[in-house]
Amino acid sequence: MLPEIASPEDLEQLGFKKVEEGELKEGLKLILRAAKKYEDERKLEDAARLYFYLGYFFLDRLKKPETARKPLLKSASLYIKLIDQELGGFEIDVRRLNDFCSRALSVFASLGDEANLKKYAKYFAEMYEDLAKGYEESGELEKAIMAYEDAFRYYKILNDGESVKRIADAIVTTFGKITEEKVASDDSAGAGDAFYKLSFYVLELFGYGTHFTEMMETAARNYERASKLSYSEGDLDGTTSYLLKAQYAYLLAGNSKRAKLIGLNNVRILYQVVGTHQKMNDIAGVSRKLLELAMSLFAVGKARDSFKVYREALNISENLEKRAVMRAAVLKVHAAEGRSAAVLSLVGDMEYYIERGNPARAVELAEAYLSRVPELEETVRLLHEAEGITPSSY
Secondary structure: OOOOOOOHHHHHHHHHHHHHOOOHHHHHHHHHHHHHHHHHOOOHHHHHHHHHHHHHHHHHHOOOHHHHHHHHHHHHHHHHHHHHHHHOOOOOOHHHHHHHHHHHHHHHHHOOOHHHHHHHHHHHHHHHHHHHHHHHHOOOHHHHHHHHHHHHHHHHHOOOHHHHHHHHHHHHHHHHHHHHHHHHOOOHHHHHHHHHHHHHHHHHHHOOOHHHHHHHHHHHHHHHHHHHHHHHOOOHHHHHHHHHHHHHHHHHOOOHHHHHHHHHHHHHHHHHHHHHHHHOOOHHHHHHHHHHHHHHHHHOOOHHHHHHHHHHHHHHOOOHHHHHHHHHHHHHHHHHHHOOHHHHHHHHHHHHHHHOOOHHHHHHHHHHHHOOOHHHHHHHHHHHHHOOOOHHHO
16 A cells, blocks of 8 residues: 555556556545545646546446546536636637536536536636637637637537527638638648638538538539649648548538549549558558548448448557547538538537547547437448447447
8 A cells, every 4th residue: 555645646557557457446546545636736637637537437337426426526626627727827728728628518417417517518608709709809810710619519508599600600700711811822721621611610500502512612622622732742642631521522512423533533542542551561551541541432332341441440540539530421421412401510510529639529429310310220330340349339
């Protein structure tokens, strides 16, 4: 047993070691001691992280919701303190702030605490909206958009339709300034990304109609131009990445013929690029391009081939982000086929969480939808099979 004077870092390290070795009771006690010591030393982020871990360990693994409640609420209160500290700082780290907000809300959601969930979602939404306006006034457009996007999601949690549309309109206006800059500087790749993201907020304002499809078509054309530039420079890796983006953008724009033509061409080049990475023994590159190949194959209607390639990508290197990205691809094709604004809005939320470093939430959102759509049953079976998930495990 470690003495009382042991550092919280030592207690944490030993605690996790004990848990990994199956000594749960002793391990969790050590982690709790570490959390309390971190708190005593005013290392609030470390303390909140460990209380958060303990709460979800009791909740998800040990199935003890009553035991989980105290550490979860403790973590939420610490994250709210950290939010106040971040807001009071000279330079606000928006990503860090968002992580604290997300964790606090996830606690209230997990505990079914609707009152606090709504209270803090409203507080966070208004906070981010104010931050966004401040960034916009100072000309920091990229930061303004990030803050507006955060506000947008919190207003969605509240089902505040009026505020959702207000923020979407603000994002469209701000993004418009960025797209003008990208186009003026002949940055096709940057313009493609800007028009693509802008499309999702146009979707919120006008639905899956002409405004949206024209914007997405513009994104596709810019991605196609970027791919040609990469090709002229001999960069086939970049070429295929931009072609994949163009393929999906054309698909969402309703230009299925162009999407298929680009997709078939991209599949051919991707096989070549995968081979190049294999010769270079670039394992990470192989896995990354296999995932792109799987996505490209799926969008041209070759689902079985797609999921075989997807399995290869996972066998080399597996992580939650790959799973989230593949699900987003499946849902984009599904949304395009049904011209469904609701499904595409879900994809927008998934991509937001992936960008914010929370692919687990993106996977969770996708699974909640996929599990209730009968026409996607075979696709989901192939997806889960590729991931080694059996019906009894989900």
